[in-house]
Amino acid sequence: ACRQTPKIVDAAEALATIPDLFNFWLSGALVSEYTNATTTQLVDAAKRTWATRLAGEIGLPTRLLLRIVQPGTIVGTLRASASEAHAGTPIVAPASHDTASAVASVRVGGSTAFLSSGTWSLLGTEVAAPVISAKARDLNFTNEGGVGGTIRLLKNINGLWLLQACRRAWAAEGRLEPYDDLLAQAADPALAFASLVDPDHPTFLNPEDMPAAIGAFCRQTAQREPASRAAFARTILESLAMKYRLVLGWLEELTGERITELRIIGGGSRNRLLNQLTADATGRTVLAGPVEATALGNVAVQAIATGAVPSLADARRLIERSFPAERFEPIAPERWDAPYRRFLDYVEFTCA
Template structure:
């Protein structure tokens, strides 16, 4: 994505779009980072005639790469849904308690976290770990290949569960207690840091262009693009839904731990207090299963059919049920959940979509109600950003389920937040507030007001019962 700032407004233009598909080999699931690198360099070639003032990479958190002594990639990074993570949380808790880990890191417990992934690597492939000189997240890896500088940007570093939330440095003592090596952890840098310049072997025509570490965590960049504090909660909506608010200091309490909230690093000294919800992944996985059976369903057509109120509240599921993490067939798994909870199975693709979207909206309400309890704030509105902001049906359901005004957009919030941090790093703006103001006046926002709240309130009480169900 190419951002151009002119006359106080920002224009965003797509340079290149490409898929990022995991690769299964010998029973394991990997990311094809060399293909990603190829696509990044091709995109830079497309912008070779542009006078760039900066380049920065953001991406998803928790997954990591191991770098050898010559700067080489030791193996393809594992995908966070790989089966090697099974049972690793419990194994770690045998060494150091859940309570102690949370007291230091303030990070939500998910088996996908780098902490548990790296523990699996230390147990299963110790020789590769021993050969590593550095451990970096995926966006840090790409920024390293661009600039030649090995470092870890703060917002994405916090997703590893390796960072002391209060000190904002690596929690080396805790990691050593767990049995994880800390010699591989690079310097932490703050968002909006110029970390170097594009190397000739990365993009000759753009060599010397500053490389900026923006908020390298994609959600960190998305939140950086909008005002997401005070009486506003945010939902960064995509494969995952990150539901939270921006605060000044971490909330590390027994209540936050029991509710499994996370304190991820934000920009300009802030913390993103949030909870990960398994977002549109369920619908994506259903569509993949249907396509494999020769029944491809277009997204828009599916949502149009799902808007039929005759399908409303036929069945509800907990989107975060462990069984939905990576099933071989998502529709079958949802049907099984419905049978196990004495509900009707969805009657077809549109009914599945309706079940998923209504369930997501109700789960958002659970999280936002808990967020109010933890912060003592009242959230009057919800800002939905990211690709999921295009889903007008889910946006309306979210307003209805929560009883709050929803503001949806920008869709490309992550790219805009990344560019906003580059603008700050290179002096084009003086503050994150100024960057947000530029973005706000440059891109449209759609408003959704709550309706039929009594009906949703009744379904919410029913939904809470399903959260108590432990799925197979």
């Protein structure tokens, strides 16, 4: 924008992300909420302030950068122009990044990692300080802002997008069975470990035909192609579980913590087959839920800010009691060891 539309940048008064803009419209206060600001790649992870030198190097005027506020800050009150009936209501900047709010809803850190599961997967943990190292960079982990002074150390992984894209292709053919029926068929043990893919192979990002892309990957890695829709689903879910196992190992290397529990949150936590396969593949206890973790974390931060709940720990306990997690224990995890070694070869194929 600085190069292509310099007049617009020169005329601008501030750089606001979408959540900050909503807060401005509601309250008249223009600030930058920390968790979302960290996803711009313009925040110094260690200092937790704008990386002004970096902004200057890319030609972004630092005068546009707003004051950063922490999630849970009351930025103002609701303007009468927005709602006369509710004018004066406190406007709280929540953890406006959706994953930050989702993670705020559950107890994580130490021996418990989180997996925000949906179209995409975000696997990580909550730490007190950013992990900035060559290893973290090479493994493509990111340090994003969390609630209460925490950092979300996480890695982005492909997710149920692969299955969604397959179902879109099948729908175009005029036949689409219900999602639950497909998963029930995919649970057939006879389909186990027939074909595996690296979910993060570039060809799976946005192919015109996802089943064809998966089939091509299988041919290129000397595997047989899935022979049915249930087989495609099983391949996708097992491959995701394998990738979670790999990334959990990397996370342990970066943090020095042994992870024994994985908390799956978001819409993907409703996929009970994937939850069980993840427990089996990783050899770790899986706790699934809440589904609406982002909304609950948002409400929790606002409740703390307005004094309705004393602390984040109290809010998390309240959410846990109100929305109990479903527990999945590993079943015969040793059966996954040989297929996992095979899976690592396919990850190497992606890197090559």
